[in-house]
Amino acid sequence: MTLRQKQGLILLLTVVGLVLALWHPNVVVMAAGIMLLLAASLLYLVWMRCPECGAWFGKYPGDYCKDCGAKIPWDEKTKRNL
Ligand SMILES: [Zn+2]
Numbered sequence: 001m002t003l004r005q006k007q008g009l010i011l012l013l014t015v016v017g018l019v020l021a022l023w024h025p026n027v028v029v030m031a032a033g034i035m036l037l038l039a040a041s042l043l044y045l046v047w048m049r050c051p052e053c054g055a056w057f058g059k060y061p062g063d064y065c066k067d068c069g070a071k072i073p074w075d076e077k078t079k080r081n082l
Contacts, residue, residue, distance in 0.1 A: 004074045006047045007061075013040035 001009075013036050020033025048057040055067035064071055 002075050002077055003047070003072065006043070007074075010040050010044050010047070013037075013043070 017033045017036030017040060021030050021037060022033075024030050024033060045056065048061060049055065050057065050065040050067060050070060051073060052065060052070035053068040055065060057072070058066065061072065063074075
């Protein structure tokens with residue numbers, strides 16, 4: 001999976017989680033939505049990191065790492081298992 005695909009997956013989880021948590025009448029489904037939101041934040045913390053130095057991208061990831069200046073390989077499949 002490329003970083004861009006991971007970012008898309010996180011966005012999808014966030015949107016689905018938000019919709020369920022805010023608009024679903026069933027409390028159990030709402031709780032599931034909140035879990036999805038938590039999972040999305042967790043994945044964001046784990047996945048959105050610089051492959052060179054491991055620094056977190058932060059809220060607005062750009063094309064280059066803010067920490068070490070390495071180019072972020074958005075469309076490259078990472079060899080590391082994260
Ligand atoms: Zn870096």
